[in-house]
Amino acid sequence: MEADCSPLMSAARRNDLELAERLLEAGASADGGNGDEAEEVDRPIHAAAARDNGIELLDLLLRSGADLEARGKGGASPLTVAAK
Numbered sequence: 001m002e003a004d005c006s007p008l009m010s011a012a013r014r015n016d017l018e019l020a021e022r023l024l025e026a027g028a029s030a031d032g033g034n035g036d037e038a039e040e041v042d043r044p045i046h047a048a049a050a051r052d053n054g055i056e057l058l059d060l061l062l063r064s065g066a067d068l069e070a071r072g073k074g075g076a077s078p079l080t081v082a083a084k
Contacts, residue, residue, distance in 0.1 A: 005032075006028070006032045006044075007019075007023055007028065008020060008023045008024070008028045008029070008030075008032045008044050009032050009042075009043070009044050009047060011023060011044070012032075012044035012045075012047035012048050012054075012057060012061070013047045015048070015051050015053060015054055015057055017056050017057050017060065020044070020057055020060060020061070021060060024060070024064045029065075030044070030045075030061050030062075030064035030065045030066040031043050031044070031045070031065070031066055031067055031070060032044040040071050040072060040073060040074065040075055041072060041073065042072040042073050043066070043067075043070050043072060044057075044061055044066065045058065045061050045062070045066040045067070045068070045070060045078045046070070046072040046073075046076070046078055046081050048061060048078075049078040049079070049081040049082040050081050050082070050084075058078075
């Protein structure tokens, strides 16, 4: 696991769908934030949106309650990240 992020964020960055499913089933927050929604930090949904093959992970995160409007670094939404 990467030292600067949650286990779910690490799984999302690697597009590890199986691990993400297990973490969410164990109670991990789909938003993977630090509880401060005002802070502009990338969340697992941003990492999944940045991947060309992240659609299954995006679907899992959204079904698990991830915020499609969450703002990441620079104020980018997951949709903005996906469009790049």
